[in-house]
Amino acid sequence: MFKVLVSDPLSEFGIQKLLDAEDVQVDRKTGLSEAELIEIIGEYDALLVRSQTKVTPAIIEAGKKLKAIGRAGVGVDNIDLAAATNAGVVVINAPDGNTISTAEHSFAMIMALARRIPPAYKKLVDGEWDRKSFTGVELNNKVLGVVGLGRIGAEVAKRGKAFNMKIVAFDPFLTQERADKLGVQFATLEEVVTLADFITVHTPLTKDTKYIINTKEFEKMKDGVRIVNCARGGIINEQALIAALESGKVAGAALDVFEQEPPLDNPLLKMPQVVVTPHLGASTIEAQENVAIDVSEEILHILHDEPFKNAVNLPSVPANVMEKVKPYFDLNEKLGSLIAQTAVGGLKEVIVTYSGDLTDIDTAALTRTTLKGILAYHLGSAAANYVNAPILAKNRDIHVTEQKSTYSGGFSNLVTVTLKTSQEEKTVSGTLLNGYGPRIVKIDGYSVDLLPQGHLLLVHHNDRPGAIGRVGTVLGNNNVNIATMQVGRRGVGGQAIMLLTVDKEVSPDVLDTLGELGEITSVTQLEL
Numbered sequence: 001m002f003k004v005l006v007s008d009p010l011s012e013f014g015i016q017k018l019l020d021a022e023d024v025q026v027d028r029k030t031g032l033s034e035a036e037l038i039e040i041i042g043e044y045d046a047l048l049v050r051s052q053t054k055v056t057p058a059i060i061e062a063g064k065k066l067k068a069i070g071r072a073g074v075g076v077d078n079i080d081l082a083a084a085t086n087a088g089v090v091v092i093n094a095p096d097g098n099t100i101s102t103a104e105h106s107f108a109m110i111m112a113l114a115r116r117i118p119p120a121y122k123k124l125v126d127g128e129w130d131r132k133s134f135t136g137v138e139l140n141n142k143v144l145g146v147v148g149l150g151r152i153g154a155e156v157a158k159r160g161k162a163f164n165m166k167i168v169a170f171d172p173f174l175t176q177e178r179a180d181k182l183g184v185q186f187a188t189l190e191e192v193v194t195l196a197d198f199i200t201v202h203t204p205l206t207k208d209t210k211y212i213i214n215t216k217e218f219e220k221m222k223d224g225v226r227i228v229n230c231a232r233g234g235i236i237n238e239q240a241l242i243a244a245l246e247s248g249k250v251a252g253a254a255l256d257v258f259e260q261e262p263p264l265d266n267p268l269l270k271m272p273q274v275v276v277t278p279h280l281g282a283s284t285i286e287a288q289e290n291v292a293i294d295v296s297e298e299i300l301h302i303l304h305d306e307p308f309k310n311a312v313n314l315p316s317v318p319a320n321v322m323e324k325v326k327p328y329f330d331l332n333e334k335l336g337s338l339i340a341q342t343a344v345g346g347l348k349e350v351i352v353t354y355s356g357d358l359t360d361i362d363t364a365a366l367t368r369t370t371l372k373g374i375l376a377y378h379l380g381s382a383a384a385n386y387v388n389a390p391i392l393a394k395n396r397d398i399h400v401t402e403q404k405s406t407y408s409g410g411f412s413n414l415v416t417v418t419l420k421t422s423q424e425e426k427t428v429s430g431t432l433l434n435g436y437g438p439r440i441v442k443i444d445g446y447s448v449d450l451l452p453q454g455h456l457l458l459v460h461h462n463d464r465p466g467a468i469g470r471v472g473t474v475l476g477n478n479n480v481n482i483a484t485m486q487v488g489r490r491g492v493g494g495q496a497i498m499l500l501t502v503d504k505e506v507s508p509d510v511l512d513t514l515g516e517l518g519e520i521t522s523v524t525q526l527e528l
């Protein structure tokens with residue numbers, strides 16, 4: 001039974017799939033302190049949050065069983081991604097579900113700002129009929145500057161166009177083609193800030209976007225410009241904004257997000273030309289259902305070891321690439337595990353070579369899986385996984401190289417893994433046989449045809465009469481049944497290997513006995 005903790009209020013309808021899953025127990029405990037979370041997180045396989053729970057390194061460290069953290073929303077700034085990645089915990093978000101709601105909220109803010117609705121409302125409900133103080137401005141023919149033309153920015157731009165606004169947008173990843181498609185002017189940040197009557201920001205908060213709107217940018221703006229932030233506090237420098245509002249350079253600002261949330265003692269809350277909402281962009285019934293559905297489905301996929309998308313701390317693999325590489329995951333992991341089990345010494349370098357059908361495909365996901373196979377053998381599968389394998393390797397100075405080769409040994413595809421350790425260099429190769437699954441085809445230069453599963457014995461010996469029989473006799477005498485056996489040799493009388501598939505694990509005593517037999521040079525038990 002998997003246990004999932006939901007630590008922020010999420011839509012009940014949205015998490016229904018999790019509640020209905022027979023192998024999942026869902027506990028909803030909201031408003032917990034960090035200490036309370038640390039105390040209980042150890043029993044959970046997954047944690048589901050919105051934005052209130054701050055998922056700190058200490059919580060992640062205490063989450064010994066934690067496989068996934070799901071964020072019902074876009075921004076993952078409340079989750080310590082580095083700590084999650086180091087701990088091998090997948091972080092997923094729900095990037096699409098609240099786009100429309102947040103775009104609509106941003107537009108509501110633009111309109112509230114243009115027509116000064118909040119202060120006019122306040123005065124009227126306080127008993128004053130004041131029609132002079134709240135003259136607004138039209139949106140018609142005005143320039144809307146959009147900083148960050150991603151999902152939400154693009155939807156805001158569309159709404160601006162419906163109001164006959166001219167849209168100028170800055171986004172370093174924007175292409176002229178996409179700008180043309182959206183009917184927006186492809187601009188620099190400088191152009192956006194100098195041309196716009198309204199500026200709305202829709203970027204994530206990163207080291208590049210922190211304070212991207214600052215005193216220097218305010219100075220370049222038109223007098224009477226209006227500013228909107230429904231993305232993240234800190235994209236606009238609040239101190240600079242306050243100064244620009246006080247000087248009259250900025251006529252008004254609409255803020256859904258703040259550098260400090262909740263924004264206690266923030267002078268912006270007291271300024272009549274500022275419209276504020278308490279981080280409500282995604283707070284609609286629809287958005288909350290969407291994000292909770294998306295994140296619940298993903299958590300179920302992760303718990304059930306099924307493919308999932310929207311991982312924030314994993315490189316994304318495009319669907320067409322995933323379709324091609326997916327059948328090889330098992331082969332690559334088994335090759336990694338096999339080579340780790342045969343090699344002696346400290347790990348120094350891993351080289352994964354792809355050929356045949358794999359030459360023209362992006363195989364990075366497969367190399368990561370190979371690394372997982374190697375490291376999980378050494379560190380345990382709880383410590384090393386697909387998420388943290390590259391960082392674990394980097395932290396241990398294990399150099400990883402991926403290469404393509406035209407040599408495929410007659411196979412339609414071939415994966416060769418070379419592992420260099422402080423003591424030796426080992427190489428194994430495998431292929432995916434169409435319709436038959438993965439096969440190991442070469443170990444230490446010996447050609448083999450091995451189904452990589454179950455208990456195996458790899459015996460190195462000298463090619464002398466009786467060596468094979470003696471091994472069979474020892475195993476038989478110890479009630480170990482041999483299911484398959486292959487032999488390979490370098491030349492008559494030279495070095496040779498036996499590869500035996502056995503029906504059960506062989507005890508250390510029996511392994512020692514085998515190792516002491518004449519002509520046997522090494523015996524390695526493998527489990528795949």
Ligand SMILES: NC(=O)c1ccc[n+]([C@@H]2O[C@H](COP(=O)([O-])OP(=O)(O)OC[C@H]3O[C@@H](n4cnc5c(N)ncnc54)[C@H](O)[C@@H]3O)[C@@H](O)[C@H]2O)c1
Nearest residue numbers: 075102148149150151152171173202203204230231281282
């Ligand atoms: N207020 C809310 O409740 C709420 C709800 C949802 C999302 N958000 C926030 O809105 C923001 C946008 O979300 P989204 O779903 O549109 O994300 P997105 O990833 O689709 O779009 C972000 C865009 O910002 C661009 N960008 C990145 N760095 C930039 C830079 N230096 N300058 C200009 N553009 C840059 C990216 O290229 C991308 O196109 C995020 O910060 C998200 O956390 C807030």
Ligand SMILES: O=C(O)CC[C@@H](O)C(=O)O
Nearest residue numbers: 050051073074075282283
């Ligand atoms: O959970 C929320 O309401 C905030 C969501 C929003 O900030 C996001 O980044 O998705």
